[in-house]
Amino acid sequence: MAEPDDTECLSTKAxxxxxxxxxxxxxxxxxxxxxxxxEAEFEDKKHKRLTSLPRRILFGQITEGEKKGLEVWILPIKTRDENQWPGHRFNVFDRHGNLHSSITIEEAIRLTNAANAFKWLKKNGTMDLTHLRAVIRYYFMVKKVNPPSPxxxxxxxxxxxxxxxxxxxxFTTKEARVKQKTQEREAGAEPAYKMRPSLAPQKAPGKLRLKDGLRAETTATPVNGQKANTTKTPASMPTGLKANITLPSSKAQRMTERPLSPLFLTELFPSSSLEDEASLFIPERRRRAATSETFQAPTPVPPTGPASTGQPMIEPIDEFKQAxxxxxxPQPAPMLPPTSTPTPTPSISTSSIHTMSMQQDINKPSTNKPNTPAVPAALPPATPTPIPPNATTRTTLVNPNIPPPPPPPLPLPSTPPRTSTSSFIPAYRETLTKHSQLTNRLRTNQSSLHTKETQIHTxxxxxxxxxxQVQEIKAEEKELKDEIKGVEMERKRLHDSLTPEKREILFFGREIWEREGKRARLEEDGGAESNEDMDLGE
Structure with missing residues (x-):
């Protein structure tokens, strides 16, 4: 192997x-x-990759299958021939940098989330193998990997x-275009979340004044110096109550939009300031109740005029007052006798009863008093007729909107159905036999299933x-083809570099070699035929 300086020089030359x-x-x-x-250093501690160089490049991380989470690294491999450039293999490493197993290039592309150095090669889940191999070789050259040969x-x-x-x-152009579009979209969407300035004229803070408890004035001075409008709204306050309140402009504007209610005034002022005026804030229902409590029918005054000496005189106003x-x-409702089943009675309001009694009194002719006008008499309120107990038990009101209640469930038998002893014993034996047969079949099926699964895994x-092995053979076949192609190119180059005289000598030597080869083959064939003839003669 060459020295590191020589290797670096070789990579630079390449x-x-x-x-x-x-x-x-x-x-x-x-x-x-x-x-x-x-990149990272590779130390073959267990001597599993003896032909590997001590450098590796990260290809990606596995995201599927049993090896999920492991990393795929590319190792440069030394070839048998020192004059041949090194190849590469894909291997799986754990997070501690220990070699786990090997993986094919197709599985690495399919199961791996490619690293940033290789992800641009992936399109629709696949990669061009020729591009990938060329890029891997170039990466090893750039990272100054120490090969055994140039x-x-x-x-x-x-x-x-x-x-x-x-x-x-x-890929770089497409990524830059997507990034630019994202920035433009974010820049266009940014003003939509900003606070827009208000177009309404700004007003200075005003003062809310309550004058004599009758009106509320809000005076606001605009910023631009124009004359401010004075809004007056009635306020339900007692006479003689005065207050000067200073509120912010926004609150003053809301005060001018709605009248001041008693509840709002009670929130502004303590309850002690309005104790003297409590009678002025009586609600409507309370006022009616007070009127009904204080109302009393006046006592009749006997007439003193000369016209009333013959017969008593009844004033119609007193009758109307009594009505x-x-x-x-209203009179309290009469108490009904207790019944076993309460029956709903038609609800008739007391006011309608009194109205009917008044109409009957008006329409009734007066026989004993011919000279007196027709005035409705004061009759006691009609009491409902009692309902006999027999009628309450027989009469039931059915509401068509409510479904009838479901019938009560039938009582379950307290004891199992009786069977004879003669039929129970054979039936029970048959059930036990069937249960044992089904259990044996289930165990047999489970054992066969387990065996088949084991065979499938194997x-x-x-x-x-x-x-x-097939992938390795294919890779080696491709490398051999590349070597053969290189040898042919070298032979052609050497052939082209020969002079015409040397080329003729080469052709002449080839012809002599071919003739000698043919003669040797013919002699071998002739010797074999003579041996066969001798065997037949014997």
């Missing part, structure tokens, strides 16, 4: 030769992500490397090994 063969297209090499290559550089290698560089340039009192103060392992 790179210079690549630049000279590519010419103007050598600028495409700048698109390859050389700075993203991750790196061979020809037109075929430079053509494959140039095609890979074009793919890298296309109004009955309407405002066959899968053998298939994987065979696939790995």
């Amino acid at each position: 790179l210079q030769q690549i630049h000279s063969l590519m010419g103007k297209d050598a600028s495409y090499l700048e698109h390859l992500p050389i700075d993203k290559i991750r 790196w061979p550089v020809d037109m075929r290698f430079t053509a494959e490397l140039l095609a890979a560089c074009e793919v890298a340039a296309e 109004f009192q009955r309407k405002m103060l 066959l899968q392992a053998q298939i994987r090994d065979l696939e790995a």
Whole structure:
């Protein structure tokens, strides 16, 4: 093996030769992500890779299958011939850098999330193998890997490397375009989240004043010096209550938009300041209750005029007052006798009962008092007729909207059905026999299933090994073809370098060699035929 200085010199010469063969297209090499290559030292502790060089390059991390989480590294391999440039193999390493197993290049592409140095080669889950091999060789040259022989550089290698560089340039351009679009989208969406300035004129903070408890004035002075409008809203406050309140402009504007309610005033002022005026804030229901409590029917005053000496005089106003009192103060409902099944009765309000009684009194003709006007008499409220107990038990009200209750479930038998002893014993024996047969069949099926699964796993392992061997054979076949092609090119070059005289001598020597070979074959064939004839004669 050459020294490190000589190796570095060989790698530098190979790179210079690549630049000279590519010419103007050598600028495409700048698109390859050389700075993203991750390399590491390789120490073969268990001596599993004796032909490997002590350097490796990260290809990616496995994301599927049993080896999920492990890393795939590329190892340069020394060949048997020292004059041949080294190859490469894909191997799986754990997170501690220990060699785990080998992997084919197809599996590495399919199961691995490629690293930044190789991800631009992946399209639709696959990679071009020619581009990948050319890039791997170039990466090893750039990282000054110590090969046993100089790196061979020809037109075929430079053509494959140039095609890979074009793919890298296309990927870089596409990535830059996507990044620019993302930045433009973010820049366009940024003003949408900013606070827009208000177009309404700004107003200075105003003062809210309550004058005599009748009006509320809000005076605000605009910033631009124009005359401010004075908004006046009525306020429900007691007379004689005055207050000067200073509020912010926004709160003052809200105060001018709505009238001041008693609840709002109680929040502004303590309850002690309004104790004297409590009677002015009686709610509507409370006022009605007070009216009904304080209402009393006036006592009738006997008439003193001369016209009333013959018969008593009844004032119609007193009758209407009594009817109004009955309407405002309803009588309590009568107590019904307790029944076994409560029956809903039609709900008739007390007010409707009193209205019916008043209409009956008005329509009833007065027979005993012909001279008095028709005035409705005060009748006691009608009481509902009691319902006999028999009727309550027989009468049931059915609501069509409510479904009828489900029937009660039938009681389960407390004891199992009785069977005769003569039929139970053979039936039980037959059940036990059937159970044992099914159990034996189940065990047999489980054992056969386990055996088949074991065979399947074994066959899968053998298939994987065979696939790995096939891939290695294919790779070796390709390398041999490349070697044969190189030998043919070298032979052609040597043939072209000969002079015409030497070329004629070469052709003459070839003809002599072919004639001698034919003569030797004919002699061998003749000797074999004579031996056969001698055997037949005997």
